[in-house]
Amino acid sequence: MIKITMFGAAKEIGRSAILVEDKDTKILLDCGLKIRPKKPTEKPEGLDKYAKELQGVVISHAHFDHSGYIPGIVRAGYEGSIHMTQPTRDICEILFRDHLKIEGARFWNEEDMYNSLYQVANHYYEETFQLADGVSATFYDAGHILGSASVLLDWKGQLIFYTGDINTFETPYHDTNKYPTLEDISILISEATNGLRDLPDREVPNQALVRAIYATHKREGVTIIPTFALGRGQEIEAILAQEFINKPFNIYVDGMILKMNNVYRRYFHEYWVSKKILEWCREHRLEVPFDIPNFIPVNRNLADDLDSFRKMIVSEKKLTVVLSTSGMLEGGPIHSYLHYAAENPNYLIAISGYQVEGTVGREILDGSREITLFSWGNKKGIKIRINAEVRQFSFSGHAQRNELIKMIKAINSEKIVFVHGVEESAHHLKEDLANGAEIFIPDIRKPLVFPD
Ligand SMILES: [Zn+2]
Ligand SMILES: [Zn+2]
Structure with a gap:
């Protein structure tokens, strides 16, 4: 049995934090804050109590909605490795310092920031690394920003693919996103940012x-x-x-x-x-x-x-x-x-x-x-x-709808979970994917349970 809980980015964009667990293992995918104009920043509520039980934290990319609460989870007691690419680490450091300057130590302080950077473990694309007993991860180039990655989790033989933020367009610095073409990905956790709109060619x-x-x-x-x-x-x-x-x-x-x-x-x-x-x-x-x-x-x-x-x-x-x-x-x-x-x-x-x-x-x-x-x-x-x-001008750093659907069909997993998009966007994608896959549009802090 695998349980997946969103502490943010459920029917919204912001504070991505996805807890994947079974009875022995807990892994966190992304750990972000939600910055809102003229309103207080939001953290992934309810996540702190898992900090000491986590065996690994994996960060897809440096955007603050995916990384901003990393020092917060360390403050809450997480002492293990924080896995990311090296550019992601360097960008995070700049963003963390900037955040402290602008918002102060509301969720975490300078010491938490240094501790979290000290816990970073760097990985290259398509290099597999161990997270816990029987659980490993591999990064795939997400084409979204420098160092951005999608994450393939091998969870005791079961494959889970988390897209993070992906760009299906070729942009000046990056080719289109890469994903594994494996037969047996059982759960796909996909971003749904642009589910409502098709964008013109770049x-x-x-x-x-x-x-x-x-x-x-x-x-x-x-x-x-x-x-x-x-x-x-x-x-x-x-x-x-x-x-x-x-x-x-x-x-x-x-x-x-x-x-x-x-x-x-x-x-x-x-x-x-x-x-x-x-x-x-x-x-x-x-x-x-x-x-x-x-x-x-x-x-x-x-x-x-x-x-x-x-x-x-x-x-x-x-x-x-x-x-x-x-x-x-x-x-x-x-x-x-x-x-x-x-x-x-x-x-x-x-x-x-x-x-x-x-x-x-x-x-x-x-x-x-x-x-x-x-x-x-x-x-x-x-x-x-x-x-x-x-x-x-209609630039977007995210997958455009048609291409996203193409990728989802190519990955062909039995279960699809939409995150990082407004609810209508996820529903719109769901309608386009009436191909037998089971589709989930989760609520915040409401676990999805996948029996073996
Ligand atoms: Zn992003
Ligand atoms: Zn994002």
């Missing part, structure tokens, strides 16, 4: 973004791209590098994305990124795509007063693109750029990803043209007017 948003930048430039405008620091940020950097190399555009890169670039640089070899991007760099005699000469990292080497410098950047008007965090416009240097540039109707704000309800990004997309930014320690906020063009 070339479509890539080209649309490039065209929009040229069009904005033609009317003497600056393109401002709010972006996520990790994954999407580097992807857009690569698109811009490939288009604008040897062209007189200045591309300013600002915020947390620069820290993540360092990790991408560290792991920029065949094992972690696609051959295609390596070849492109070799051809252009670059170490990484974001080394092209017209990329300008905005940091204190350029100016002491960064705010004034940012103002200057967006008043240059010609041949300027700004790529800055945060991706949902909730904070970070993007606020400076909006403050100084959003009023100009010739400018473009190019939204590069999904915007969660309640974020500034969502507000703007939904048509608000008077927004209040809470930055610079200003509690009342600063009101700004948006006259710039606002456009969304």
Whole structure:
């Protein structure tokens, strides 16, 4: 008998934490927090009491909804290994430090963070490692962000495959996700992020973004791209590098994305990124795509007063693109750029990803043209007017619906559990999969029991 309990990411996205157990063994897959705009962060409630009984913790990738509670489970008493790829470990360290700075020690403190990093065990893709008596795991490249993995568990002879977050698109740094083509996977735990929508082929948003930048430039405008620091940020950097190399555009890169670039640089070899991007760099005699000469990292080497410098950047008007965090416009240097540039109707704000309800990004997309930014320690906020063009480009880091269904059919397991998606999304996928498999859309903390 195997029991699987979700402590988060059940009919929601956020705080992924999946307990897999039988009478002798308990393994945790992912250990995340749920960050919510303008509301308190949520942890995987009820998980702590298992901390001392766990024989292994396996982390699919570094995104905070999969990793943010790792120091928390250590604080609760988990002393064993925390298994992940090496890039995941390095990215986690940056995210943990950043979280402490922003949210303080609400769920865990600095000491818990160091202890948890000390417990990390690194593994490569397709290398099998032992978790407990009769239980082993193997990572598969998930194509989602640097170091991201899906997890195959061999549970005393029974195979369980957990997708984590997967990308079925080829993106500049990563090939499409990989999965085992074994006959006898009995339980598939799959993400269901995009169950409700099909996305256009990746070339479509890539080209649309490039065209929009040229069009904005033609009317003497600056393109401002709010972006996520990790994954999407580097992807857009690569698109811009490939288009604008040897062209007189200045591309300013600002915020947390620069820290993540360092990790991408560290792991920029065949094992972690696609051959295609390596070849492109070799051809252009670059170490990484974001080394092209017209990329300008905005940091204190350029100016002491960064705010004034940012103002200057967006008043240059010609041949300027700004790529800055945060991706949902909730904070970070993007606020400076909006403050100084959003009023100009010739400018473009190019939204590069999904915007969660309640974020500034969502507000703007939904048509608000008077927004209040809470930055610079200003509690009342600063009101700004948006006259710039606002456009969304349909990048997604997740499996698109058709491809996800194709993968699920290829894996052909008898039991499918949908996580990491809203309820309608999972139901929608369920309808498309009426092929005899038993499908589960679990509730939080309600165990699924699979008899032998
Ligand atoms: Zn993710
Ligand atoms: Zn996720």
